[in-house]
Amino acid sequence: MTDAAAPSTSVLLVHxxxxxxxxxxxxxxxxxxxxxxxxxxxxxxxxAAAERLQPRVLVMDVGLDDxxxxxxxxxxxxxxxDTRVVLHAKTTVVDDRTGIRLWIAQLVGVILDPVRPxxxxxxxxxxxxxxxxxxxxxxxxEVLDQWDLDGLVPAxxxxxxxxxxxxxxxxxxxxxxxxxxxxxxLRIAVSDSGPxxxxxxxxxxxxxxxxxxxxxxAFATTWGVDQLPxxxxxxxxxxxxAEVHP
Amino acid sequence: xxxxxxxxxxxxxxxxxxxxxxxxxxxxxxxxLRTVLEDALELxxxxxxxxxxxxxxxxxxxxxxxxxxxxxxxxxxxxxxxxPSPMLMRLLSITRLATVLVVHDGEPQxxxxxxxxxx
Numbered sequence: 001m002t003d004a005a006a007p008s009t010s011v012l013l014v015h016x017x018x019x020x021x022x023x024x025x026x027x028x029x030x031x032x033x034x035x036x037x038x039x040x041x042x043x044x045x046x047x048a049a050a051e052r053l054q055p056r057v058l059v060m061d062v063g064l065d066d067x068x069x070x071x072x073x074x075x076x077x078x079x080x081x082d083t084r085v086v087l088h089a090k091t092t093v094v095d096d097r098t099g100i101r102l103w104i105a106q107l108v109g110v111i112l113d114p115v116r117p118x119x120x121x122x123x124x125x126x127x128x129x130x131x132x133x134x135x136x137x138x139x140x141x142e143v144l145d146q147w148d149l150d151g152l153v154p155a156x157x158x159x160x161x162x163x164x165x166x167x168x169x170x171x172x173x174x175x176x177x178x179x180x181x182x183x184x185x186l187r188i189a190v191s192d193s194g195p196x197x198x199x200x201x202x203x204x205x206x207x208x209x210x211x212x213x214x215x216x217x218a219f220a221t222t223w224g225v226d227q228l229p230x231x232x233x234x235x236x237x238x239x240x241x242a243e244v245h246p
Numbered sequence: 247x248x249x250x251x252x253x254x255x256x257x258x259x260x261x262x263x264x265x266x267x268x269x270x271x272x273x274x275x276x277x278x279l280r281t282v283l284e285d286a287l288e289l290x291x292x293x294x295x296x297x298x299x300x301x302x303x304x305x306x307x308x309x310x311x312x313x314x315x316x317x318x319x320x321x322x323x324x325x326x327x328x329x330p331s332p333m334l335m336r337l338l339s340i341t342r343l344a345t346v347l348v349v350h351d352g353e354p355q356x357x358x359x360x361x362x363x364x365x
Contacts, residue, residue: 162305
């Protein structure tokens with residue numbers, strides 16, 4: 001543990017020397033809660049660096065040429081037993097700004113997940129009528145204000161509007177809005193009692209519907225649908241503070 | 247807490263119907279906006295939707311704009327959105343509506359519309 005006011009997570013990066021790796025390194029280095037202690041290019045170097053630096057997290061590209069079987073992970077475990085290993089497959093990253101941003105945001109979430117303790121949470125029962133939409137938006141704005149995340153209000157308000165409007169229009173009865181913030185990632189979730197799944201429709205400029213989930217996809221770093229045990233469903237979307245849009 | 251409502255104002259400026267939109271456009275208010283714009287379309291063959299004071303819009307609101315835009319086209323009129331915020335421009339770009347709904351006036355043309363009748 002370092003200074004309580006500025007806890008940082010030491011990270012050892014293991015990846016090839018290419019543009020995506022450089023983007024990842026720069027992005028992680030820019031995060032105040034992360035401390036990139038070293039960057040190495042081979043698994044052999046990684047084992048030596050892990051032993052020397054004892055990082056909290058080792059982030060490794062599984063596409064490295066000299067990565068053979070599970071031997072590396074066993075070796076890291078042996079020389080640095082307290083180091084968490086996070087693997088990623090860089091080759092699957094979409095090669096555009098949005099794809100790389102998404103990838104980095106998810107990676108940061110995984111790196112920080114067990115480190116950051118208590119989650120912030122808020123919940124609102126939303127009436128199953130159109131007025132539920134502005135109510136939910138007002139609630140989000142007030143909660144984010146309290147959480148000092150007011151920079152997220154425009155994007156979060158939009159996501160909430162779309163998710164609640166979907167529930168209100170397609171499912172009779174109230175829905176539940178949950179906001180949680182963990183590891184700087186705001187998660188917006190709307191649960192309803194409907195069995196149907198969100199429908200990603202083809203969107204043309206002239207169509208009058210089907211834009212909502214495209215908007216959600218564009219503004220959320222990641223989103224999805226969870227089936228709940230009682231037959232209800234939860235549609236959720238995550239927003240990273242780095243994803244604040246004007 | 248009472249949700250923010252939508253306020254509109256319709257003026258005729260140089261022969262164009264200008265609807266100024268203030269407040270939030272969402273599932274609650276989109277139908278109202280649609281009605282107001284349809285009414286304004288009866289006043290002129292050029293409908294300008296001024297969204298400088300619009301504080302929020304989601305896909306319900308975009309649908310209302312697209313609906314009236316198509317109505318205008320069907321009757322040989324036109325509808326343009328003026329003063330979109332960066333947020334709205336981003337939304338229009340995501341939904342591929344930017345080139346449909348917004349006319350990018352050049353500077354001289356923008357000055358013109360204050361002082362000259364439009365046809």
